[in-house]
Amino acid sequence: MINIPKGTKDVLPQESYKWHYVENTVRKVALDFNIKEIRTPTFEHTELFLRGVGDTTDIVNKEMYTFNDKGDRSMTLKPEGTAGVARAFIENSLYANTQPTKMYYITPVFRYERPQAGRLREHHQFGIEYYGSESYMADVEVMCVAKTIFDRLGVKDLELNINSIGCPECRKKYNEALKAYLKDNFDKLCSTCKERYEKNPLRILDCKEEGCKAITAKAPIILDYLCDDCKLHHENVLKELDKLNIKYVVNPHIVRGLDYYTRTVFEFVSTSIGAQGTVCGGGRYNNLVEQVGGKPCPAVGFGMGLERLILTLESLGLSVGEEEVPTLYIASLSEKAKDMIMPFAMNLRQNGISVEIDLMDRAFKGQMKYANKIGAKYLLVLGDDELQTNEAKIKDMASGEETPIKLNEILKFFRIEA
Numbered sequence: 001m002i003n004i005p006k007g008t009k010d011v012l013p014q015e016s017y018k019w020h021y022v023e024n025t026v027r028k029v030a031l032d033f034n035i036k037e038i039r040t041p042t043f044e045h046t047e048l049f050l051r052g053v054g055d056t057t058d059i060v061n062k063e064m065y066t067f068n069d070k071g072d073r074s075m076t077l078k079p080e081g082t083a084g085v086a087r088a089f090i091e092n093s094l095y096a097n098t099q100p101t102k103m104y105y106i107t108p109v110f111r112y113e114r115p116q117a118g119r120l121r122e123h124h125q126f127g128i129e130y131y132g133s134e135s136y137m138a139d140v141e142v143m144c145v146a147k148t149i150f151d152r153l154g155v156k157d158l159e160l161n162i163n164s165i166g167c168p169e170c171r172k173k174y175n176e177a178l179k180a181y182l183k184d185n186f187d188k189l190c191s192t193c194k195e196r197y198e199k200n201p202l203r204i205l206d207c208k209e210e211g212c213k214a215i216t217a218k219a220p221i222i223l224d225y226l227c228d229d230c231k232l233h234h235e236n237v238l239k240e241l242d243k244l245n246i247k248y249v250v251n252p253h254i255v256r257g258l259d260y261y262t263r264t265v266f267e268f269v270s271t272s273i274g275a276q277g278t279v280c281g282g283g284r285y286n287n288l289v290e291q292v293g294g295k296p297c298p299a300v301g302f303g304m305g306l307e308r309l310i311l312t313l314e315s316l317g318l319s320v321g322e323e324e325v326p327t328l329y330i331a332s333l334s335e336k337a338k339d340m341i342m343p344f345a346m347n348l349r350q351n352g353i354s355v356e357i358d359l360m361d362r363a364f365k366g367q368m369k370y371a372n373k374i375g376a377k378y379l380l381v382l383g384d385d386e387l388q389t390n391e392a393k394i395k396d397m398a399s400g401e402e403t404p405i406k407l408n409e410i411l412k413f414f415r416i417e418a
């Protein structure tokens with residue numbers, strides 16, 4: 001028996017409706033914001049992520065699924081969605097179109113992590129990418145997309161945490177201040193944070209270790225080090241959110257896991273699904289396109305973990321959609337009925353009615369049991385009498401009500417009923 005790889009999950013036929021429900025919801029919200037779908041490959045040249053995600057990040061340092069293909073090229077399974085989109089944006093000259101370019105994706109994401117609730121080795125993200133706009137309005141619209149999704153799904157307990165990590169100029173000054181502050185406690189930092197100290201001290205603020213958290217609790221905050229432009233941008237974002245009545249918490253410890261962020265960073269955090277509570281994380285990344293080889297182009301977006309989103313809905317007792325059921329089960333009572341049932345069902349299916357028939361050679365009783373089990377909404381029984389008179393009864397399985405019907409008028413019945 002070969003088992004499923006650790007940290008991956010099957011979505012079984014009886015639960016795939018949940019995925020359809022959230023996917024349909026996010027696609028509809030994207031449409032309402034005029035965001036178009038982009039699909040990029042599941043694997044890319046490793047180099048793209050080294051440059052795009054950054055070689056001081058956890059993702060690049062320890063989480064990537066990297067392999068050499070048969071042509072001895074280093075390839076990596078997508079560890080996030082943004083770098084591939086940035087590559088496609090450049091490679092297909094999307095920057096030459098009228099801006100902004102607003103895109104979304106739904107994609108599997110691969111990270112070699114320690115599996116636990118809400119943390120998998122293959123998970124799925126819905127993400128959006130806005131390229132071309134430097135305006136704080138784009139930051140706010142991106143947050144509005146996430147907020148609209150949560151509203152539509154009825155999720156109320158998510159807290160929006162916002163911070164600004166400034167531009168490279170502000171960060172240079174802040175990093176000095178942070179390092180000066182951390183210097184005395186260097187020995188008490190975890191080993192990962194010791195490495196971060198020189199390479200990317202900002203990330204120490206994001207450490208999940210209690211010891212590091214205690215040390216950074218009173219660290220200087222980056223908001224005090226923002227240059228005038230970054231400060232204004234940040235204030236404008238907050239003002240616009242106020243105008244929209246969107247509640248947020250300014251949290252100076254939000255720095256995000258990826259290196260490409262500039263200015264706005266944000267997370268929507270759930271209190272109902274335990275430690276892995278961040279359902280959506282995003283921000284602005286004005287330097288990414290340039291970093292992966294394009295002309296400078298401002299950008300902002302987010303990634304939303306769909307497993308965590310479904311977990312949130314379930315733990316809050318909210319709807320996760322409804323299992324799809326067939327509209328009609330047609331039972332065959334006789335050999336003659338069996339003879340004509342397939343073309344009969346096909347005609348209805350070709351007209352968009354979901355129909356199930358017997359494929360198991362079940363006796364009539366077994367067919368009834370099955371129709372009940374699969375939750376068919378209506379039942380039609382065909383025997384010799386029905387074929388001869390061209391009339392049958394269609395039964396509403398919920399109410400038990402039976403309606404006489406001509407066999408060539410079934411479509412009409414469902415057009416009215418549907």
Ligand code: ATP
Pocket residue numbers: 080111113118119120121122123124125256257276278279280281282303304305306307308
């Ligand atoms: P975390 O701090 O939880 O590791 P992250 O900063 O690595 O998250 P992002 O790279 O911003 O997360 O990914 C966007 C979203 O994807 C996260 O907010 C989360 O909902 C989801 N996500 C990230 N990693 C995983 C994972 N290993 N399993 C399931 N969902 C994940």
Ligand code: MG
Pocket residue numbers: 058257
């Ligand atoms: Mg992570």
